[in-house]
Amino acid sequence: MLRNTIRQLGRKVQASRDRWFARPFAHVFIDPRLWSPQRRSITSAFGIGLAICFIPLPVHIPLAFMLAMLLRLNVPTLIGTVFIVNPFTVVPIYYLAYLTGRFALGQAPGSFRFELTWDWLQHGLGPVWKPFLLGCLICGVVFGLVGWLVLDRVWRSRVLEKYRTRGSRSNP
Numbered sequence: 001m002l003r004n005t006i007r008q009l010g011r012k013v014q015a016s017r018d019r020w021f022a023r024p025f026a027h028v029f030i031d032p033r034l035w036s037p038q039r040r041s042i043t044s045a046f047g048i049g050l051a052i053c054f055i056p057l058p059v060h061i062p063l064a065f066m067l068a069m070l071l072r073l074n075v076p077t078l079i080g081t082v083f084i085v086n087p088f089t090v091v092p093i094y095y096l097a098y099l100t101g102r103f104a105l106g107q108a109p110g111s112f113r114f115e116l117t118w119d120w121l122q123h124g125l126g127p128v129w130k131p132f133l134l135g136c137l138i139c140g141v142v143f144g145l146v147g148w149l150v151l152d153r154v155w156r157s158r159v160l161e162k163y164r165t166r167g168s169r170s171n172p
Helices: 002-016 023-029 039-053 060-071 075-082 090-105 118-124 126-170
Strands: none
Touching: 039 060, 039 075, 039 126, 060 075, 090 126
């Protein structure tokens, strides 16, 4: 089902590339690897999308498009994976990154008090950034590799299962 949806989206993009608003980007949309449902393209896009989710700046979508074009990855999968970080999930995801960074730096859990003042931004935010950024880096690498590996293994096992089922049906 997901494969058919991705395939239909690829056809729509190919059909709409000749419209006036898409002409400047038509050379980008020509490459079929950006829209085809191939295992390597989709699993790599999923892993890179998970890694991009942990970048704490609002550059997820432009970075995803650039990496998709440079690495020839599946665009719908990469953009869809980037949307894992949304207004509902951003706090738990970045808090996990912060805790991971604290653990990696060996810092003991401390009290955290937020105040919306200039003094707090200058002095209270400083100790939080080092573990947060380190945690974002660690979580991005780990979740990206694990996501790619798990999706690749699941995809391979499903293909093998379909192959075995097809072979047993043809042999009476």
